[in-house]
Amino acid sequence: MTRRFLLFCALPLACLAQTFSFTVSMPRPASHVFHVAMRCDGLAGEFQDFKMPVWMPGYYRILDYARNVAGFRAADAAGRALPWEKVAKNTWRVATGGSAAVAVDYDVTGTIRFAAQNYLAEDRAHVAPPGMFLHVAGKLGRPATVTLQPPEGWKSVATGLDPVPGRANTYSAADFDVLYDSPILIGSQEVLRFDLRGVPHEVALENVPAGVDRDRMLADLKRMVEAATALIGEIPYKHYTFLMMGQGNGGIEHLNSASILFNGSTLTTAEGYQRWLSYVAHEYFHNFNVKRIRPIALGPFDYDRENLTNMLWVSEGLSVYYQDIVCLRAGLVTREQYLEKMRNSIQRFENASGHRYQSAAESSWNTWGTSGVGNDRNTTISYYDNGAMLGALLDLAIRHASENARSLDDVMRALYRKYYREKQRGFTDAEFRAECESAAGQPLAEVFEYASSTKEMDYAKYFAWAGLEVSATAGEGKGVWLGANLQSQDAALAVTDVAPGSPAQKAGLRAGDAIDAIDGTPKPTVKLLSDTLAAKKAGDRLRLKLAGREIEAELAPAPQWTYAIRPMPSASSGQIRTGEAWLGK
Numbered sequence: 263m264t265r266r267f268l269l270f271c272a273l274p275l276a277c278l279a280q281t282f283s284f285t286v287s288m289p290r291p292a293s294h295v296f297h298v299a300m301r302c303d304g305l306a307g308e309f310q311d312f313k314m315p316v317w318m319p320g321y322y323r324i325l326d327y328a329r330n331v332a333g334f335r336a337a338d339a340a341g342r343a344l345p346w347e348k349v350a351k352n353t354w355r356v357a358t359g360g361s362a363a364v365a366v367d368y369d370v371t372g373t374i375r376f377a378a379q380n381y382l383a384e385d386r387a388h389v390a391p392p393g394m395f396l397h398v399a400g401k402l403g404r405p406a407t408v409t410l411q412p413p414e415g416w417k418s419v420a421t422g423l424d425p426v427p428g429r430a431n432t433y434s435a436a437d438f439d440v441l442y443d444s445p446i447l448i449g450s451q452e453v454l455r456f457d458l459r460g461v462p463h464e465v466a467l468e469n470v471p472a473g474v475d476r477d478r479m480l481a482d483l484k485r486m487v488e489a490a491t492a493l494i495g496e497i498p499y500k501h502y503t504f505l506m507m508g509q510g511n512g513g514i515e516h517l518n519s520a521s522i523l524f525n526g527s528t529l530t531t532a533e534g535y536q537r538w539l540s541y542v543a544h545e546y547f548h549n550f551n552v553k554r555i556r557p558i559a560l561g562p563f564d565y566d567r568e569n570l571t572n573m574l575w576v577s578e579g580l581s582v583y584y585q586d587i588v589c590l591r592a593g594l595v596t597r598e599q600y601l602e603k604m605r606n607s608i609q610r611f612e613n614a615s616g617h618r619y620q621s622a623a624e625s626s627w628n629t630w631g632t633s634g635v636g637n638d639r640n641t642t643i644s645y646y647d648n649g650a651m652l653g654a655l656l657d658l659a660i661r662h663a664s665e666n667a668r669s670l671d672d673v674m675r676a677l678y679r680k681y682y683r684e685k686q687r688g689f690t691d692a693e694f695r696a697e698c699e700s701a702a703g704q705p706l707a708e709v710f711e712y713a714s715s716t717k718e719m720d721y722a723k724y725f726a727w728a729g730l731e732v733s734a735t736a737g738e739g740k741g742v743w744l745g746a747n748l749q750s751q752d753a754a755l756a757v758t759d760v761a762p763g764s765p766a767q768k769a770g771l772r773a774g775d776a777i778d779a780i781d782g783t784p785k786p787t788v789k790l791l792s793d794t795l796a797a798k799k800a801g802d803r804l805r806l807k808l809a810g811r812e813i814e815a816e817l818a819p820a821p822q823w824t825y826a827i828r829p830m831p832s833a834s835s836g837q838i839r840t841g842e843a844w845l846g847k
């Protein structure tokens with residue numbers, strides 16, 4: 263491609279404030295290459311480290327964005343080349359020689375259609391800011407501007423960034439945290455709009471068939487936003503943008519926008535349209551839960567490494583819970599549809615063996631080191647699925663304990679007010695639990711034990727408080743069954759739960775036991791147990807070495823559970839009131 267290295271104009275003496283500006287061009291979209299020109303003023307020192315984040319907030323994976331950067335160059339205000347070296351995978355150290363003004367140019371390749379990645383082709387561009395824009399070490403708190411130079415004929419730009427008045431295709435961010443949290447969609451997207459209480463909401467659409475009713479889409483999105491903001495009590499942004507990219511899968515939330523990939527053709531069916539609404543509601547509710555109500559580990563961000571937390575079951579799982587509650591309250595789904603979705607979630611979760619080995623908290627902490635959340639259903643779980651069920655149990659426990667005076671909604675509002683508005687920080691694990699127990703007016707030890715262990719959840723007890731009966735019928739599934747829930751603990755496996763009548767219970771295994779060896783293999787792991795069971799058939803024996811004893815369990819066929827959720831035929835008036843307060847009539 264033709265290289266352009268933009269030089270500084272002469273700088274007046276008064277221009278000493280630290281300012282950062284970017285120009286992003288894409289002269290040959292088919293090449294998948296963006297060109298970025300960065301300008302920095304007001305610097306001081308002999309060296310400056312230019313850094314690129316290694317991950318995007320909202321997507322908990324190390325993405326190594328710097329590998330897509332090429333052609334890095336640096337110069338001073340007079341255009342003289344400055345020497346530089348790579349001192350880390352994501353860090354370019356420039357010897358500025360004390361120059362207050364530095365220009366940096368580089369190319370970024372974007373070939374992946376995904377919300378956390380840059381993408382450029384002849385039809386559109388998606389800018390994932392952490393993988394596009396460098397920052398100067400120690401200067402994340404400084405403002406920045408971005409000027410876009412789209413190819414000829416591209417007519418739309420959609421982003422949560424604020425436009426700069428009087429400057430075409432130029433946008434500003436108060437700091438780099440805001441910049442990194444503001445994706446940009448460029449091309450020829452269809453742009454729709456609705457206002458809620460004077461706040462504009464833009465919807466940029468791609469690849470949605472002409473037969474899909476746009477007026478209905480906007481009306482339904484508005485009802486969803488109304489329900490979500492009513493839950494918290496305010497609209498926390500000046501404007502909001504939905505980036506609806508109609509090819510691919512996956513979405514990521516941001517402070518006042520969301521990047522959402524989906525197959526536009528699915529909107530032509532009732533089931534696909536409803537699934538889309540739920541999906542959008544999830545990403546939208548994140549503007550409260552994660553972007554403002556957040557674990558303390560998730561901001562201020564460390565862009566150089568993993569930001570580990572046990573609480574993604576709250577950040578993601580409760581957002582899954584509320585996506586459907588919000589749609590229910592907005593009248594976009596029925597009570598029966600909500601319960602059917604919950605029934606399916608419970609059934610899917612309980613029939614995957616991973617829930618016997620990994621807790622919601624462990625799934626959260628370990629997500630950075632896996633190829634996908636709950637990617638191995640034999641040994642891991644998804645904190646999305648489990649967190650949604652934990653959200654339902656928390657909500658029901660609070661409603662029951664407070665006799666419907668309070669609910670999980672009150673917890674979310676309290677977290678928003680106390681930690682986001684007043685303390686301007688995230689909450690600790692203990693503070694989240696304290697808010698839940700304060701709303702309930704009593705300890706909620708059992709629910710939090712479910713979150714931190716593999717103990718079986720007593721759905722029937724909690725749903726009964728809302729006048730609902732949960733039943734499970736066992737059929738015969740594939741593989742074999744031990745009937746014990748375990749967690750890794752040093753060089754052993756700790757037993758957290760044993761199913762009544764299971765091979766484990768019949769062999770004498772008890773909650774609290776520690777398994778030191780499996781079939782003679784010491785230092786057992788969850789994977790070893792999973793692989794050992796996979797190689798056996800019903801009737802085979804499994805030898806387990808415990809502290810001071812050894813037992814043998816005769817394995818049974820794995821059960822396949824079928825769940826049902828129905829109104830209790832003899833529900834009390836109190837149970838009915840709780841159910842109606844929770845899900846409506």
